[in-house]
Amino acid sequence: MIDDPIVEEVRRIREEFAAKHGCDVHRIAAALRRGEKKRLGGKKKTKAQKLTTSR
Secondary structure, eight states, rough: OOOOOOHHHHHHHHHHHHHHHHTTTTHHHHHHHHHHHHHHHTTOOOHHHHHHOOO
């Protein structure tokens, strides 16, 4: 397999992010949702939010 510096960087960032949140999938997902909410400014619901609120 060829070493790709971009893929390596993405993997490194992913590992750092997971470690920052204790490799806990629930904490990782919550952090991603907070970041998404911050970027959207609370103006628009994401597809994931629509799916979870429609149940």
